[in-house]
Amino acid sequence: MEFLFKNAVEIAKKICLMKVEEGDIIVDATMGNGNDTAFLCSLVGETGKVYAFDVQETALNNTRKCLLEAQYQQRAQLILDGHENMDRYVTAKVKLILFNLGYLPKGNHAITTKKETTLKAVEKSLDALEESGVLLLVLYPGHLSGREEKEALEYFTSNLNQKRYTVTKHSFLNQINNPPELICIEKNR
Ligand code: SAH
Numbered sequence: 001m002e003f004l005f006k007n008a009v010e011i012a013k014k015i016c017l018m019k020v021e022e023g024d025i026i027v028d029a030t031m032g033n034g035n036d037t038a039f040l041c042s043l044v045g046e047t048g049k050v051y052a053f054d055v056q057e058t059a060l061n062n063t064r065k066c067l068l069e070a071q072y073q074q075r076a077q078l079i080l081d082g083h084e085n086m087d088r089y090v091t092a093k094v095k096l097i098l099f100n101l102g103y104l105p106k107g108n109h110a111i112t113t114k115k116e117t118t119l120k121a122v123e124k125s126l127d128a129l130e131e132s133g134v135l136l137l138v139l140y141p142g143h144l145s146g147r148e149e150k151e152a153l154e155y156f157t158s159n160l161n162q163k164r165y166t167v168t169k170h171s172f173l174n175q176i177n178n179p180p181e182l183i184c185i186e187k188n189r
Contacts, residue, residue, distance in 0.1 A: 008180035009036075011170055012098060012136045015184060016043060019096055019134050027090060027097040027128070028052040028076075029083040029121060030113065032104055034063025040098065041072035050076040051090050053083040056111055059104070083121035086128065093130035101149060102140035102180075112145055115152040122156065126165070126187070135185040141178040150181065157183055164188055 005011055013036075020026060022045035028037045031054035040050045054060060060078050067073045079089050083099070099121070103112035125135050137153055140146035157167045170182040 005170070007172075008138045008170060008182040009100060011182050012100075012138055012184075013039060015134065015136060016040065016096060016098065020044060020048075021095075023047040024095040025049045025051075025092055027083075027086065027094050027125070029086070029097055029099040029125070030054060030101060031059045031063045031078065032100060033059065034066035036098060036100055037063050037076055037078075038066045038070050038072055041067060041070070041075040044075060046075065048075060051079065051086070051094075052076055053079050053081060053086060055080070055082050056104075056107070058107065082117055084117040084124070086121060087124050090128055094128050094133060095130060096134045096136070097125045097129065098136045098138075099125075100138045102143070102146050109143075112143075113149065114145060115149040118149055119152055119156055122153065126160075126185070129187045131187060131189045133187050135187075137183040137185075139181045139183065141181065147178070153183060157185060160185070 020043040024044050026040055028040055028050055031037055031052045037052045060080055067076055101113045103109045139150040141150045160167055166186040168184050172179045
């Protein structure tokens with residue numbers, strides 16, 4: 001039997017399924033190995049577009065392979081640059097932005113997302129979202145810089161104006177070892 005709320009990434013994907021429609025423009029702010037990018041490409045269909053960012057060449061190569069297998073290469077633009085520079089590439093308003101933070105599980109753990117750049121990227125994301133668009137942040141507090149990043153994001157998002165944004169958090173209260181959590185921000189109309 002499949003869990004409804006198995007982990008933070010799966011909840012984020014369920015929200016993507018509820019929100020994204022054929023033809024939408026969306027952003028994958030952390031490509032990683034490309035699984036989420038491919039999933040998002042499946043949702044936007046042939047007429048939609050996914051902008052995907054990563055700072056590692058390996059991530060782009062893995063993602064390219066993943067998209068080729070699914071024949072989704074036309075649906076995504078893979079950008080080798082930090083998500084904090086997303087406004088240089090994404091000029092249209094977007095329906096949804098997904099950040100799956102931290103480091104690649106089998107990759108170089110030193111190349112992890114960092115609170116300073118993530119915060120900058122989140123601010124730019126809020127501008128890029130269309131009315132009623134959604135920003136998803138999957139947090140990894142199991143390592144030190146991930147915990148600092150989570151605290152910075154909680155502080156920042158807790159202080160967003162409630163007239164403009166609805167901010168919720170999903171955490172796993174009875175699990176050990178600080179499992180991933182999810183912050184979801186909806187831009188109000
Ligand atoms: N922790 C997740 C995977 C996250 S992958 C899991 O366990 O499934 C996170 C990706 O973010 C990495 O590939 C890393 O290279 C990338 N990254 C780090 N800093 C970034 C930045 N400033 N902009 C875009 N991507 C970045």
